[in-house]
Amino acid sequence: MLLNQFLILAAFLFCTGVYGVLVRKHAVLVLMSIELMLAGVNINLVAFGAFHNSNIGQVFALFVLTIAAAEVGIGLAIVLLIYRNLHSADLDDVDTLKG
Numbered sequence: 001m002l003l004n005q006f007l008i009l010a011a012f013l014f015c016t017g018v019y020g021v022l023v024r025k026h027a028v029l030v031l032m033s034i035e036l037m038l039a040g041v042n043i044n045l046v047a048f049g050a051f052h053n054s055n056i057g058q059v060f061a062l063f064v065l066t067i068a069a070a071e072v073g074i075g076l077a078i079v080l081l082i083y084r085n086l087h088s089a090d091l092d093d094v095d096t097l098k099g
Contacts, residue, residue, distance in 0.1 A: 003048075007044065034071065035072070
């Protein structure tokens, strides 16, 4: 397969994630969109690493996966706290939590 095919797939995933972050109002869907963006980045890292006959892209992809796992854990904890306080996971209502 050609490098262009992987780059087009990664760009599609990343752009879909950006669209989801900008348009969605539900916090869980925003977190899922961020995960789509990180998946696009991982595809780019692995594709460029394979293109240059190096394993460094896979190593960086593992770091991105680790950061994504931490982001999901912390993000879902924040979403649960917002839902517990507001009984809604709508991001438009989060500004009412200001002290």
